[in-house]
Amino acid sequence: MKTLLIDAGNSQLKWAILDDDSLLSEQHSQSHQYELPIEVFEKIVSANTDCDSVIMVSVLGGTFSRAANKITLELQMKFIEITSTNKLGKIENGYKDPTKLGADRFVGILSAYYLNNNSESNKTACIVIDSGTATTIDAIDGNGKHLGGVILPGLKLSSESLLQNTELLGLWGNESNEFTPECFSKETTQAIASGCLLGQAGSIEHICNLMEKRIIEQDENSQEKKQENVEIKRVICGGAAESLLPYMQGEYDLHQDLLMFGLKVIKEELSNNV
Numbered sequence: 096m097k098t099l100l101i102d103a104g105n106s107q108l109k110w111a112i113l114d115d116d117s118l119l120s121e122q123h124s125q126s127h128q129y130e131l132p133i134e135v136f137e138k139i140v141s142a143n144t145d146c147d148s149v150i151m152v153s154v155l156g157g158t159f160s161r162a163a164n165k166i167t168l169e170l171q172m173k174f175i176e177i178t179s180t181n182k183l184g185k186i187e188n189g190y191k192d193p194t195k196l197g198a199d200r201f202v203g204i205l206s207a208y209y210l211n212n213n214s215e216s217n218k219t220a221c222i223v224i225d226s227g228t229a230t231t232i233d234a235i236d237g238n239g240k241h242l243g244g245v246i247l248p249g250l251k252l253s254s255e256s257l258l259q260n261t262e263l264l265g266l267w268g269n270e271s272n273e274f275t276p277e278c279f280s281k282e283t284t285q286a287i288a289s290g291c292l293l294g295q296a297g298s299i300e301h302i303c304n305l306m307e308k309r310i311i312e313q314d315e316n317s318q319e320k321k322q323e324n325v326e327i328k329r330v331i332c333g334g335a336a337e338s339l340l341p342y343m344q345g346e347y348d349l350h351q352d353l354l355m356f357g358l359k360v361i362k363e364e365l366s367n368n369v
């Protein structure tokens with residue numbers, strides 16, 4: 096039977112269908128800027144009642160989750176919500192209180208790690224950037240241990256907090272735009288948008304470089320060092336990723352359905368454990 100995978104973020108709901116043969120459909124997205132998130136959830140679920148279960152990751156809180164559970168129950172679908180735990184499959188959560196790590200971050204690091212470590216001999220560390228409402232950057236070492244991460248305001252959020260008028264709102268809309276940042280901007284809107292875009296791209300790059308340096312130092316000091324050089328992959332997703340990438344020099348793997356793949360891996364891990 097088919098499974099509906101849902102990622103409920105602070106700006107959008109993203110979803111995909113996992114079929115009987117474990118094939119993932121393309122990812123769809125719907126903003127909840129003009130509707131309640133639960134109304135968007137209900138529409139998505141109602142349009143996919145050929146799925147017998149829903150697996151959701153959410154950062155929208157308990158009221159949303161309880162309402163989502165009720166809707167799926169009424170439609171006679173099984174409902175599973177993935178939350179951050181101390182360990183899941185090959186992943187160990189690095190937060191002091193593992194339950195406090197955003198569930199989307201937990202699924203994102205798990206996904207990036209599994210994507211880059213598909214054989215026993217692989218020990219690829221990953222830096223995972225999710226540039227959504229907030230931008231989160233997390234590191235996971237070659238053994239699957241989450242090292243921690245940072246949270247910064249997302250691209251739209253940072254420009255909105257600077258300029259409280261609607262002119263700029265259109266700039267970071269949901270459609271891709273032709274905007275080119277200019278470091279010698281000569282009017283306010285362009286100066287703010289350019290500052291936020293170049294600043295966000297530079298911040299991500301800088302933080303990734305710092306994280307990479309720390310991962311290498313940690314590997315050099317490790318007693319169980321087995322490889323010559325530690326391999327580190329940078330994986331990026333989120334609504335602002337395509338806008339940011341042209342202004343970042345490092346090598347980044349763009350995986351817009353990173354969380355969908357993570358939910359698929361988690362489904363497989365959970366069914367292996369029953």
Ligand SMILES: Nc1ncnc2c1ncn2[C@@H]1O[C@H](COP(=O)(O)OP(=O)(O)O)[C@@H](O)[C@H]1O
Nearest residue numbers: 104105106107227228251268271333334335338
């Ligand atoms: N073309 C774009 N350029 C920059 N940012 C964009 C663009 N399109 C969407 N965004 C931003 O991406 C965010 C939504 O991305 P998403 O990853 O779905 O976030 P969340 O997971 O927080 O819901 C919004 O803040 C939106 O404004």
Ligand SMILES: CC(C)(COP(=O)(O)O)[C@@H](O)C(=O)NCCC(=O)O
Nearest residue numbers: 104105154195196197199227228229
């Ligand atoms: C940092 C976040 C707000 C990001 O949410 P998003 O931008 O994906 O909507 C979310 O992961 C969250 O609520 N985290 C809980 C706090 C933490 O991770 O430390």
Ligand SMILES: [K+]
Nearest residue numbers: 225227229231
């Ligand atoms: K995010």
